Amino acid sequence: MNDADKKRLLREMIFYRRFEDRTFEAYMERKIGGFLHLYSGQEAVATGVLEMAVVGKGKENDYVITGYRDHIHAIKTGAPPREVMAELYGKETGSSKGRGGSMHIFDANQNFMGGYALVGQPFPLAAGLALGAKHKGTKQIAICFLGDGANNQGTFHETMNMASIWNLPVLFVCENNGYAIGTHIARSTAQPSQYKRVDTAYNMKSSQHDGMDIEEVMAAAKQAIDYVRNEEKPYFIEFMTYRFRGHSMSDAKGYRTKEEEAEWEKRDPIKIFSKKLIEAGVLKEADIKAMEKEIDDEIENDIIKFAEESPEPKVEELTRYVLDDNPDPRWIGPLQK
Ligand SMILES: Cc1ncc(C[n+]2csc(CCOP(=O)(O)OP(=O)(O)O)c2C)c(N)n1
Ligand SMILES: [Mg+2]
Incomplete structure (x- = not known):
């Protein structure tokens, strides 16, 4: 990685943290409703893994x-941050036209196939x-992120077996943050x-790594992605991480100690990477402060402004994109009289 890439990746992680911190405020102001699950603390995982994949570059990504x-x-x-924010605000300009909200971000143009509310889905x-990719012979792979709690769903076991026996090119990325809502993994999971x-x-080939150090995430992800793409076989990669905020917005975190939180905060992925870049002379403390200011300005003056000024979906169009406008006439469901 050259210095420019290192700076860009640090900037991306700071941007993600502050983007979501700002959604927290908007939620408190009741501008965002419904559920809101924040990623604070886990940024190195998605940033590092997806940095090594082919994403945001068209249909064959x-x-x-x-x-x-x-x-x-x-x-x-590759989903535009403006559209993600507008989706959280429930606006027509959002990535799912404001009909999905936080848990249902979707961007077919980038092959970002969603955001799903059901654990294990x-x-x-x-x-x-x-x-599908295998049949088409496109060399694309599927990258599936999920939590440690999701691995107790039946879908996990059925899919692991099938992916393995059919040699499917999937990278399963387990973000092991130790908790499923308020239940510690030791209380729910035998292994x-x-x-x-x-x-x-x-x-299935698998390995476990530190999920708080982006360089370690990238090195491990590269090996795993190369394996999946070249061997056309699945790989399961586990990253040990921690979410700094509660599970969702209404979570007093009574199930974990302040000491445990403080220990993990020392391993904040942004702090770890900032320190490395400062020590290597790539950046100075003041450069990071300037970066934060620039990011905050962008979030406020461009992204939040876009979401706030965007129109709401029209009431008479609320079911558009949600329900099929031309349902199969053979289907007689509860909505058809
Ligand atoms: C099928 C299903 N069962 C239960 C829930 C309720 N639920 C929401 S999140 C969650 C815990 C998932 O934990 P984990 O997979 O570790 O993800 P994390 O929140 O830690 O990212 C549960 C049980 C759900 N959404 N879907
Ligand atoms: Mg978890």
Whole structure:
């Protein structure tokens, strides 16, 4: 990585943190409603993995799919931050036309295949995307991010088996932040090292890494992505990380100690990478301060402004893009009288 790339990646991570900090404020002002799951603390994972993939470069790029903690994955894949913010505001200009909200960011132009509210839902969808790519012979891979808690869903086990037996080009990225809402992994999962679950049980190549150090994430992700693309086989990569905020907005975090939080905050991915760049003479403290100011200005004067000034969907059009305007006449559902 050259110095320009290092600076860009640090800037991206700071941007993601502050973008979401600003959504927290907008939520408090009731400008954003519904659920809002923030990614603070885990930035090095999506940033580092997707940096090594082929994303945001057209139709033949890799597919990316994730759960409900999806804002940063969408932006790093190529979704315009303005449209992601507008989606959170429920505006017509949002990436899902304001009909989806925080958990349903979607950008087909970038092959960002969503944001899903149901835990475990993206696993089989990722396998399907990979199967499609394999049939088309495009060399695309599917990258599926999910949490440690999701790995106790039936869909996880069914998909791991099928992906392995069918040699599907999927990279499963487990973001192990130790919690599923308020339940610590030790209380829910017999084998807390997630990568071990697929190794013998599903005969899938897997490994575990530090998810707080972006350089380590990138090095591990590169090996895994090369394997998936060249061997046309699945790989399961686990990153150990931590979310600094609560699960969603209404979470007093009573299930974990201040000491534990303080320990992990020392491993803040932005602090770790900033320190490395300062020590290597790539940047000075003052450069980072200037970067933060520039980012805050961009978020406020461009992104928030765009979301606030965008129109709401028209009431009479609320079901547009949500319900099929031309339903199959053979289907007789509850909405048809
Ligand atoms: C099928 C289903 N069951 C339960 C829930 C409720 N739920 C939402 S998030 C969550 C925990 C998931 O934890 P994890 O996969 O570790 O992701 P993290 O929130 O830590 O990123 C649960 C149980 C849901 N959304 N979908
Ligand atoms: Mg978790």
